[in-house]
Amino acid sequence: MALVHDIAETLVGDIVPNDAHIDKFEKSKREYKAILYLCDIISKYNQQSANEIKELWIDYECQRNIESTIVKDIDKFELLIQTFEYERMHKRRMDEFYSCKKVIKNPEIQKMADELFQQREKFLSANQL
Structure with a gap:
C-alpha cells in the first residue's frame, strides 16, 4: 500500500501540505489520474494486479481500514x-x-x-x- 501511494507521487510529485497552489482535493485528483494511467498500462499484462493496485490506492486515500491508517x-x-x-x-x-x-x-x-x-x-x- 505504501509503495502504491509512493508510485502515484513519482508521477505527480510529492505535494507537501503547505503548498499554496495545490489543495488536498487537487492533489488527490492528480494522484488518482496517475494511478489510472499506471493501471491502464498494467492491465494489458495483468488485469487482476491493476485492479489490486487501484483498490490499494483507494484504501489509502479514503482510509478504509486500519492498514491504510497506519501506512x-x-x-x-x-x-x-x-x-x-x-x-x-x-x-x-x-x-x-x-x-x-x-x-x-x-x-x-x-x-x-x-x-x-x-x-x-x-x-x-x-x-x-
Missing part, C-alpha cells in the same frame, strides 16, 4: 524525520512541515513523533535556532 501515519512520520534531517543539515528551522504531526492517529507512531519532537527541541536549543 498514512508512517508516511507523515517519515515527513517529520526527513524535515528534521534537513534542519540539522542546513541549520535552519522548517516549522511549516511539522503541522502533519497532529494528524497521526496511531498511538505508537504518535509516541515516536513525540520522541522526535523532543530531539528536535534539544537540537534547536543547542543551535539557537
